[in-house]
Amino acid sequence: MSNKFNDVDWWIIEKYKMIEELMESKETLEKKYNSLLDSALENLKEEDWWNKDFEVVHNRPSTKEEGWISISKKTWNRLFPAKEWDEMGLWLESIRFPNLFVKSLDDEPNAYIHFGPLEKKDVDLEKFTSKFKKYTESLIKNLEQEGYIFYYEDDPDNKWWPCFYIPGVRSELIKNMKERGTEPLIEKIVETFNTLAKFIDPFEKTLKEFNLLK
Secondary structure (H helix, E strand, C coil): CCCCCCHHHHHHHHCHHHHHHHHHHHHHHHHHHHHHHHHHHHHHCCCCCCCCCEEEEEEECCCCCCCEEEEEEHHHHCCCCCCCCCCCEEEEECCCHHHHHCCCCCCCCEEEEECHHHHHHCCCHHHHHHHHHHHHHHHHHHHHHCCCEEEEEEECCEEEEEEEECCCCCHHHHHHHHHHCCHHHHHHHHHHHHHHHCCHHHHHHHHHHCCCCC
């Protein structure tokens, strides 16, 4: 590595004060974003499907390596002692604020139900997934007609289903927020969890079929 300063180095030196101010503004923006997500999670508690058995397990939207929120049910996670990150439940992933707004980033915001921990109960995840897909087939068809894009994450160590990209983010979300303020962001988070919540009944039906819930 050369010890000489290159053009980028000199540009940083010349703009150093401005860069410091930008970094401070970025931190302020992240705090505002996190606060909005907290508001969205509070709004979820007013939804018909929410009850005292639900809890927010993870709320780490702006951590560089993470960027996720998860909600689970105490009755699900009482099935086994899970690792801290390994709770079964409803997950939003890749929702660091750049992912929701910057079109050029590869990681698109997505949502899924995570049930990989069931393997600790000696559950055949392939059979479980197959049964769960059967119970959700018509629901997924309806959501696809509304524009949802589903995909299957085939990880040998974990299982997620349903998996879908969060629609209406990036350029569309920016446009709506410029017109209406912060409400579209809160609405988008609530809407996504409401979509995931439609899969709770078939998920619990599958758990019961495998004698995991009464």
